[in-house]
Amino acid sequence: xxxxxxxxxxxxxxxxxxxxxxxxxxxxxxxxxxxxxxxxxxxxxxxxxxxxxxxxxxxxxxxxxxxxxxxxxxxxxxxxxxxxxxxxxxxxxxxxxxxxxxxxxxxxxxxxxxxxxxxxxxxxxxxxxxxxxxxxxxxxxxxxxxxxxxxxxxxxxxxxxxxxxxxxxxxxxxxxxxxxxxxxxxxxxxxxxxxxxxxxxxxxxxxxxxxxxxxxxxxxxxxxxxx
Amino acid sequence: xxxxxxxxxxxxxxxxxxxxxxxxxxxxxxxxxxxxxxxxxxxxxxxxxxxxxxxxxxxxxxxxxxxxxxxxxxxxxxxxxxxxxxxxxxxxxxxxxxxxxxxxxxxxxxxxxxxxxxxxxxxxxxxxxxxxxxxxxxxxxxxxxxxxxxxxxxxxxxxxxxxxxxxxxxxxxxxxxxxxxxxxxxxxxxxxxxxxxxxxxxxxxxxxxxxxxxxxxxxxxxxxxxxxxxxxxxxxxxxxxxxxxxxxxxxxxxxxxxxxxxxxxxxxxxxxxxxxxxxxxxxxxxxxxxxxxxxxxxxxxxxxxxxxxxxxxxxxxxxxxxxxxxxxxxxxxxxxxxxxxxxxxxxxxxxxxxxxxxxxxxxxxxxxxxxxxxxxxxxxxxxxxxxxxxxxxxxxxxxxxxxxxxxxxxxxxxxxxxxxxxxxxxxxxxxxxxxxxxxxxxxxxxxxxxxxxxxxxxxxxxxxxxxxxxxxxxxxxxxxxxxxxxxxxxxxxxxxxxxxxxxxxxxxxxxxxxxxxxxxxxxxxxxxxxxxxxxxxxxxxxxxxxxxxxxxxxxxxxxxxxxxxxxxxxxxxxxxxxxxx
Numbered sequence: 001x002x003x004x005x006x007x008x009x010x011x012x013x014x015x016x017x018x019x020x021x022x023x024x025x026x027x028x029x030x031x032x033x034x035x036x037x038x039x040x041x042x043x044x045x046x047x048x049x050x051x052x053x054x055x056x057x058x059x060x061x062x063x064x065x066x067x068x069x070x071x072x073x074x075x076x077x078x079x080x081x082x083x084x085x086x087x088x089x090x091x092x093x094x095x096x097x098x099x100x101x102x103x104x105x106x107x108x109x110x111x112x113x114x115x116x117x118x119x120x121x122x123x124x125x126x127x128x129x130x131x132x133x134x135x136x137x138x139x140x141x142x143x144x145x146x147x148x149x150x151x152x153x154x155x156x157x158x159x160x161x162x163x164x165x166x167x168x169x170x171x172x173x174x175x176x177x178x179x180x181x182x183x184x185x186x187x188x189x190x191x192x193x194x195x196x197x198x199x200x201x202x203x204x205x206x207x208x209x210x211x212x213x214x215x216x217x218x219x220x221x222x223x224x225x226x227x
Numbered sequence: 228x229x230x231x232x233x234x235x236x237x238x239x240x241x242x243x244x245x246x247x248x249x250x251x252x253x254x255x256x257x258x259x260x261x262x263x264x265x266x267x268x269x270x271x272x273x274x275x276x277x278x279x280x281x282x283x284x285x286x287x288x289x290x291x292x293x294x295x296x297x298x299x300x301x302x303x304x305x306x307x308x309x310x311x312x313x314x315x316x317x318x319x320x321x322x323x324x325x326x327x328x329x330x331x332x333x334x335x336x337x338x339x340x341x342x343x344x345x346x347x348x349x350x351x352x353x354x355x356x357x358x359x360x361x362x363x364x365x366x367x368x369x370x371x372x373x374x375x376x377x378x379x380x381x382x383x384x385x386x387x388x389x390x391x392x393x394x395x396x397x398x399x400x401x402x403x404x405x406x407x408x409x410x411x412x413x414x415x416x417x418x419x420x421x422x423x424x425x426x427x428x429x430x431x432x433x434x435x436x437x438x439x440x441x442x443x444x445x446x447x448x449x450x451x452x453x454x455x456x457x458x459x460x461x462x463x464x465x466x467x468x469x470x471x472x473x474x475x476x477x478x479x480x481x482x483x484x485x486x487x488x489x490x491x492x493x494x495x496x497x498x499x500x501x502x503x504x505x506x507x508x509x510x511x512x513x514x515x516x517x518x519x520x521x522x523x524x525x526x527x528x529x530x531x532x533x534x535x536x537x538x539x540x541x542x543x544x545x546x547x548x549x550x551x552x553x554x555x556x557x558x559x560x561x562x563x564x565x566x567x568x569x570x571x572x573x574x575x576x577x578x579x580x581x582x583x584x585x586x587x588x589x590x591x592x593x594x595x596x597x598x599x600x601x602x603x604x605x606x607x608x609x610x611x612x613x614x615x616x617x618x619x620x621x622x623x624x625x626x627x628x629x630x631x632x633x634x635x636x637x638x639x640x641x642x643x644x645x646x647x648x649x650x651x652x653x654x655x656x657x658x659x660x661x662x663x664x665x666x667x668x669x670x671x672x673x674x675x676x677x678x679x680x681x682x683x684x685x686x687x688x689x690x691x692x693x694x695x696x697x698x699x700x701x702x703x704x705x706x707x708x709x710x711x712x713x714x715x716x717x718x719x720x721x722x723x724x725x726x727x728x729x730x731x732x733x734x735x736x737x738x739x740x741x742x743x744x745x746x747x748x749x750x751x752x753x754x755x756x757x758x759x760x761x762x763x764x765x766x767x768x769x770x771x772x773x774x775x776x777x778x779x780x781x782x783x784x785x786x787x788x789x790x791x792x793x794x795x796x797x798x799x800x801x802x803x804x805x806x807x808x
Contacts, residue, residue, distance in 0.1 A: 033419070
């Protein structure tokens with residue numbers, strides 16, 4: 001563990017001087033900095049969803065909570081729609097990945113196709129999620145009629161907002177392609193965007209599993225958390 | 228993301244030319260730091276005035292017509308929230324974090340300067356939203372700074388309509404701003420240190436700010452989550468936190484929610500927040516003490532470890548704020564134990580500060596006075612924390628003035644003492660001018676003695692059982708009349724302390740207008756920020772070449788050295804190596 005090793009250093013002891021002076025240092029490694037920043041961003045997003053899920057499990061143990069699956073009249077008893085939306089998001093992730101691999105190999109056209117597909121599928125996913133909202137509304141599952149419904153709207157909205165944030169950052173990267181047509185320089189920022197997309201796909205899978213869980217599963221999870 | 232700082236392209240090291248790019252939409256960390264700092268001090272002054280109004284009511288009840296129970300609660304709430312978040316967090320991390328990190332690490336700027344600029348403007352937006360709540364129907368929220376539901380959003384609490392919504396939105400916007408700034412601080416510390424600046428050669432200020440930022444990045448989401456959910460409870464009538472309520476004889480549509488859930492979320496943020504404020508203060512006070520005692524900081528390694536351990540422990544103590552909310556006795560035991568364990572690394576730090584002073588060559592300059600004052604106030608505030616950390620002692624003392632005195636000593640007065648120490652210490656670096664020492668000493672003694680005059684008697688009021696947040700005591704059997712005289716005395720002291728801050732403002736403005744030019748490194752400090760090409764440092768900080776670091780930041784009074792300090796960028800001499808120093 002490098003961190004523990006450096007925390008054991010004794011800075012008050014003099015280190016030997018480097019013969020011939022140290023190598024010239026020009027400034028920070030910006031690609032490395034962006035990677036570290038992304039890790040912190042993912043940590044923040046992860047903590048946000050973790051806390052939402054913890055409160056979900058805690059709230060689920062109150063008597064008025066009615067899970068959205070587990071009974072024939074509940075909307076997510078049939079998960080076809082959710083699977084369809086998941087497929088859209090997975091296609092977006094694949095598109096990002098294809099775009100990234102192409103950019104790494106210097107294929108600018110492939111890269112643009114991949115990114116365009118990713119944007120298209122992401123927008124379709126958001127529209128499909130919105131349609132899911134309308135569907136639940138039409139079935140009478142309003143945001144304030146049950147805490148499980150509230151959580152469904154809340155979690156999907158927060159996830160959707162994070163997707164939109166990703167789209168804004170990605171549009172910045174796309175402009176790079178227009179103005180600076182060196183595909184190699186695209187690979188590094190695109191790598192960060194792709195990681196973000198995969199991460200949000202992972203988050204969505206967790207949310208999907210949680211929202212379509214039967215009351216028994218939710219109760220077991222809550223019991224494991226001590227609620 | 229791949230934006231290379233303008234200051235990191237040495238061939239383009241030109242300063243921004245226009246007034247707008249230089250002072251308004253500036254991407255220079257020093258300008259952003261000063262923007263952050265002045266905004267924070269501005270809102271802090273508003274919160275100070277609010278506390279004066281509260282004290283007027285408490286000291287002299289039935290005297291002032293313009294303070295009614297509603298406005299009193301609004302003053303309490305806004306005072307608390309502004310001081311904790313919009314002043315302390317913003318000034319310590321946004322202000323000093325921005326100013327010191329690149330200079331102390333030997334970087335030209337933060338790694339993402341554009342995001343850094345955005346962070347300030349979003350922070351300003353959050354401040355504007357917050358202050359806007361003074362001008363909306365119903366005024367700002369009066370729910371107490373903890374904003375506990377259900378009362379925070381129910382009729383009967385001042386500002387339950389517009390005020391609480393603006394407060395929650397402002398907090399969410401603040402968190403966005405903080406996250407953008409925080410990403411910069413951690414990434415700059417991890418990625419932009421100059422050659423030779425190992426982690427363990429960083430001054431403790433940077434360590435404190437670094438760990439506090441990580442705490443903030445992980446803790447603020449809890450506040451964001453609770454703010455979003457409460458906002459939905461308020462606007463869309465969901466029942467995350469709201470139980471079934473009969474309000475003013477009317478059945479509300481809420482059902483089954485859990486107010487305790489909010490308390491857990493809030494304090495999961497709220498307790499780390501204490502250390503988000505305290506850790507940068509710990510770091511900066513260590514540097515100030517070491518420089519002005521002309522001695523290396525005692526136990527540097529232990530100090531770093533203590534900062535990291537305190538940071539980690541701060542996430543497992545939150546429920547000690549909720550003993551009276553009721554919990555399983557085993558949890559009470561757990562949280563009391565973890566709380567008391569935090570006292571260990573904290574005590575190590577206090578001992579090390581005192582041992583740094585021991586046999587040092589103490590210069591009683593203004594920053595040093597404030598730093599020593601901090602050791603007093605922090606120890607006193609910390610000791611009462613040991614009382615309150617125990618469940619059985621906390622129960623009778625909870626919600627009394629004992630608690631108010633405790634947290635004001637430990638996270639009000641103490642960080643403020645460090646902030647003043649830091650402002651006076653780095654003022655010559657920031658402006659190139661030297662403040663008036665005599666006025667600074669007046670400011671110190673008025674503030675230091677004044678705060679004791681306020682908070683020592685307050686502990687006694689707490690023992691008597693005087694409850695906090697009450698607009699007026701009326702006639703209560705167990706509170707003797709002498710308590711009212713004590714309250715009047717506290718109010719007089721509080722007003723004097725408040726007024727004495729004018730000395731500070733006058734000193735700053737006078738120095739900025741017509742102050743003497745300061746020597747380059749007036750305190751003889753060894754750390755990197757004083758070794759810049761120009762004082763105050765120009766855009767890009769270091770001229771053409773970045774500095775090289777050869778030693779830690781605390782080489783003071785080294786035996787055999789020509790001067791009583793050796794700057795960090797001073798190469799190691801052969802004598803030093805043979806002596807095995």
